[in-house]
Amino acid sequence: MTLASLDRISPRKGRLSHTTVFWMVFAVIMALLVIAPFVLPVFWLKFLTEILIWGLLAMSSDLLLGYTGLISFGHSVFFGLGMYGAAGALLHSHPANLWLAILCGLAGAGGAALFVAYFSTRLRDVYFAITTLIFAQIFYVIIFTWTSVTGGENGLIFSRPHFAIPFLVDFKFDRYTMHWFVLALVAGSYVLLRRITRSPFGMVLQSIRENEARTRAIGYPVDRYKIVAVMLSGLFAGLAGVLYAVQNEFAAPDFVFFITSGDTIIFNVMGGIGTLVGPIVGAGFFQLLRELLSRLFGDQFPYLIPVGMVFIVMIIFLPQGLMGWARRWLNQ
Amino acid sequence: MDAIAHFFGAIPFELLLIQTVNGIVTGMILALVASGLTLIFGIMDVVNFAHGELFMIGAYIGVVVLATTGNFWLALVISTLLVGLLGAAMQILTLRPLIGRDPLTTILATFGISLILQNYALWQFGPTSRKLPEPITSSFTLFYLQYPWYRIVITVISAAIIGSFWAFLKYSKFGVWIRATTQDRVMAQAMGIPVPWVYTGVFALGAAMAGASGMLFGPLGSINHTMGLDWVLKAFIVVVVGGMGNLGGSIVAAIFISLLEAYAAIWVSPAQAVIVSFIVLILTLLFRPTGLFVSISK
Numbered sequence: 146m147t148l149a150s151l152d153r154i155s156p157r158k159g160r161l162s163h164t165t166v167f168w169m170v171f172a173v174i175m176a177l178l179v180i181a182p183f184v185l186p187v188f189w190l191k192f193l194t195e196i197l198i199w200g201l202l203a204m205s206s207d208l209l210l211g212y213t214g215l216i217s218f219g220h221s222v223f224f225g226l227g228m229y230g231a232a233g234a235l236l237h238s239h240p241a242n243l244w245l246a247i248l249c250g251l252a253g254a255g256g257a258a259l260f261v262a263y264f265s266t267r268l269r270d271v272y273f274a275i276t277t278l279i280f281a282q283i284f285y286v287i288i289f290t291w292t293s294v295t296g297g298e299n300g301l302i303f304s305r306p307h308f309a310i311p312f313l314v315d316f317k318f319d320r321y322t323m324h325w326f327v328l329a330l331v332a333g334s335y336v337l338l339r340r341i342t343r344s345p346f347g348m349v350l351q352s353i354r355e356n357e358a359r360t361r362a363i364g365y366p367v368d369r370y371k372i373v374a375v376m377l378s379g380l381f382a383g384l385a386g387v388l389y390a391v392q393n394e395f396a397a398p399d400f401v402f403f404i405t406s407g408d409t410i411i412f413n414v415m416g417g418i419g420t421l422v423g424p425i426v427g428a429g430f431f432q433l434l435r436e437l438l439s440r441l442f443g444d445q446f447p448y449l450i451p452v453g454m455v456f457i458v459m460i461i462f463l464p465q466g467l468m469g470w471a472r473r474w475l476n477q
Numbered sequence: 478m479d480a481i482a483h484f485f486g487a488i489p490f491e492l493l494l495i496q497t498v499n500g501i502v503t504g505m506i507l508a509l510v511a512s513g514l515t516l517i518f519g520i521m522d523v524v525n526f527a528h529g530e531l532f533m534i535g536a537y538i539g540v541v542v543l544a545t546t547g548n549f550w551l552a553l554v555i556s557t558l559l560v561g562l563l564g565a566a567m568q569i570l571t572l573r574p575l576i577g578r579d580p581l582t583t584i585l586a587t588f589g590i591s592l593i594l595q596n597y598a599l600w601q602f603g604p605t606s607r608k609l610p611e612p613i614t615s616s617f618t619l620f621y622l623q624y625p626w627y628r629i630v631i632t633v634i635s636a637a638i639i640g641s642f643w644a645f646l647k648y649s650k651f652g653v654w655i656r657a658t659t660q661d662r663v664m665a666q667a668m669g670i671p672v673p674w675v676y677t678g679v680f681a682l683g684a685a686m687a688g689a690s691g692m693l694f695g696p697l698g699s700i701n702h703t704m705g706l707d708w709v710l711k712a713f714i715v716v717v718v719g720g721m722g723n724l725g726g727s728i729v730a731a732i733f734i735s736l737l738e739a740y741a742a743i744w745v746s747p748a749q750a751v752i753v754s755f756i757v758l759i760l761t762l763l764f765r766p767t768g769l770f771v772s773i774s775k
Contacts, residue, residue: 216584264759267766271524272721274584275713276762282710283755290748407588414585447600453593460586461574 163477178328182321194324196432197331198388200425202405203412204338205381210410211419212342213374214354215270218406219261219277222284223379225401226253227386229288232301232396241306247387254383255376257284262375266368270357281403289398300397318391327388331425334381338421341377342476350374411456417466420475426468491620492743498619500739502628504732505635509690510708511715511727512639513683519722520659520679522580523572526587528687528712529705530594535560535688536695536704537598540607549612557689564684568677576673591705598702609695631693638689639728642682655679714758720768729770733757 161169178197182190202224209215230253231246238245265276288295295301308322309315316322341347349370352360361367390396399405408431416427431452438448465472514528525531538556543549571586613630616623646652657665658675666672690708698704711734716722719730734754741750761769 214579214581216581264762267762268717271518271522271580271584272717274526274581275524275717276758279710279713279755279758282706283752286748286751407592410585410588447596449592449596450600453589453596456592457571457586457589460582460589461571464578464582 163474167475167477175328175332178332179325182324187320190320190324192432192436194320194327194392195389196429197327197425198385198392199408199412199428199432201331201334201388202382202385203409203416203424203428204335204421205378205385206406206409207413207418207421207424208338208342208350208378208381209374210413211421211423212347212354213350213371214357215371215375216274216410217277217375217378218274218403218410219258219265219281220378220382220409221401221403221405222257222261222281223254223382224386224389224405224409225284225288225396225398226257227251227383228390228396228400229253229295229301230383231387231390232303235303235306236301241304243306243308243391246306246391247384250387250390251380251383254379254386258376258379258383259372261379262372266371266375277406278403281401281406285398285401285403288401295398296396298398300395300399302395305391305394323392327392330384330388334384335421335425338381342421346370346373411452413466414456415459415466417468417472420466420468420472422471422475423466423468427466430467493740495619495622495624496739496743497736498624498628500736501732502632503739504735505632505639506690506694507708507711507715507735508728508731509635509638509686509693511712511719511731512642512724513686513690514709514712515716515719515722515724515727516686517680517683518716519724520655521572521583521676523583523587523680525680525683526584526709527567527591527594528683529707529709530591530598531560531564531684531687531705532691532694532708533598533700533702533705534563534594535691536609536700537602537607538688539609539692539695540602540700543609549610553689553692556692557685560688560691561681561685563688565677565681567684568680572680573673573676576676595702595705602702604701606699606701608699609692611696627696631697634693635690638686642686643724651675651678711754714754718757718761718768719770723768723770726768726770730768733769 178193181193185193202220205223206217206220209217227250230250233253234246234249235241261277261280265273265280268276289297291297305318305323307315307317308326318326342350349360349365352365353367353370357367386400389400412427412431413424414427415430416425417423434452434455435448438446438451442448459466463469468475510528510532514525517523517525517528535556538559539549539552542552542555546552567590571590572583575582575586611625611627613625613627616625618624646655654665654670654675655678657668657670658672662672665675691704694708712731715727715730715734718734719726719728734757737753737757738747738750741753745752
């Protein structure tokens with residue numbers, strides 16, 4: 146709402162530069178999200194925190210889908226390895242260290258992303274979707290069957306670490322601080338991703354999306370750009386995995402299954418690819434739709450049938466997604 | 478050296494032969510799935526992520542028709558036709574509006590369809606697996622095994638479908654249209670070929686092949702709403718290894734990969750034997766990214 150109204154005002158005012166308006170809107174939305182824990186009941190607060198985490202995952206995927214023109218079905222792997230990396234670090238460090246968990250999660254996701262990227266970018270873009278899907282299955286089979294390390298079907302359960310900065314603070318996460326912690330990291334990631342997509346590097350990615358052959362002809366090492374893009378995307382997806390693991394205190398193989406990647410793609414398409422904000426909106430829209438459908442028709446209702454129909458209708462009639470109208474403004 | 482010789486000497490020759498037969502049987506079903514997939518890709522430039530779900534729906538239609546009519550072969554024909562129709566409807570409703578858009582949108586659309594079909598099957602038939610009885614229960618002796626004739630029959634039927642499809646592409650009028658559209662769709666349109674209907678027909682054909690293979694495979698395994706994923710993944714590996722859009726290469730690759738998995742199953746569990754096809758895929762991507770069998774028939 147805020148975005149819409151300000152967008153309408155901005156051209157009329159004229160005096161305020163685009164950047165000022167952008168950061169003002171950003172600040173307003175941040176302020177709303179910061180005070181959300183005081184307003185929302187317990188259930189909806191957790192709901193919102195999870196939307197932020199899914200939004201981060203979706204944003205990471207948007208770097209590939211919206212800016213580079215690659216459909217990744219491998220984000221479940223990066224997300225899942227972030228979860229398992231964090232779980233491993235939390236189970237083996239005493240006392241459990243949050244920062245170590247983030248580091249291990251990022252290392253796991255980054256490693257997997259490098260591996261997947263190296264093989265998947267060797268073929269033209271249509272194959273990228275196929276090979277990442279196959280790699281998602283490979284990692285799923287490995288994690289599912291390697292019971293001694295990953296806990297197999299049951300996954301790993303641990304307790305939430307303290308938020309600790311040596312000599313400064315050390316406290317246990319409650320629902321308020323958890324929300325703020327997630328919000329801080331997601332907002333930081335957004336700013337960073339926005340910076341990346343507007344950098345010369347991001348411009349090259351967009352040029353690959355628009356015309357790969359020409360970009361190659363100009364002399365850019367397209368494959369290397371793609372590999373770096375997949376790795377960056379994987380790192381942010383891994384961060385989302387770490388946050389999800391810390392919030393829910395478990396790591397489970399279900400999240401490595403490609404269904405997670407599929408959801409991520411749905412978030413992106415619904416919200417609007419190539420906007421970074423859209424995927425978060427899409428994640429919220431998807432989760433709200435799911436919640437609404439299961440409240441109306443019961444838990445057993447196959448909510449993915451109507452969601453899938455909405456998804457296809459949106460691809461055909463609203464390819465820009467919910468936030469498509471703001472795409473130019475957001476990327477300016 | 479001695480150890481290696483001993484290792485291979487320890488495999489009984491009979492087992493190797495049995496696994497060869499098994500590999501060819503699954504290889505032919507896989508070839509049927511993959512040739513539908515590669516046909517759709519080669520002509521329409523659409524990667525059909527819903528192909529495994531069409532396979533699954535084929536098997537489920539078989540279950541329903543068999544329960545009402547009791548005739549397996551009738552069920553095979555009906556499920557092939559119905560899945561073909563479903564494919565045509567899918568193409569008209571979702572893919573036709575996307576012609577001329579970024580090919581990536583078609584991947585998204587078919588992914589959406591696969592979600593709908595999979596959840597529909599889960600909703601309609603529940604999470605418990607169904608079984609299809611084998612229509613031919615007799616068997617013959619293969620060394621120490623009673624090998625079911627039905628498996629041999631599947632192989633022959635699959636080969637017959639692929640063969641007649643090949644002949645159809647080569648000699649029928651519609652086949653000529655399809656090949657003309659593959660070569661140059663604008664020119665084909667200019668010559669009066671109804672390209673949009675060629676697309677619909679091709680999609681229906683590919684879907685029908687998936688449906689038939691789902692029905693044929695039904696009696697060999699259990700039927701559930703997630704069975705499509707295994708097959709579509711294998712079919713994807715096959716089309717990458719065989720060279721996407723290359724029918725001959727896909728068939729060779731399907732049999733090659735199924736044989737390798739069958740041999741691997743001598744030493745490891747079938748679930749782990751899947752890893753072998755992953756390794757083949759990775760090696761292919763490393764050394765021959767355009768496909769191992771591109772030189773075979775184009």
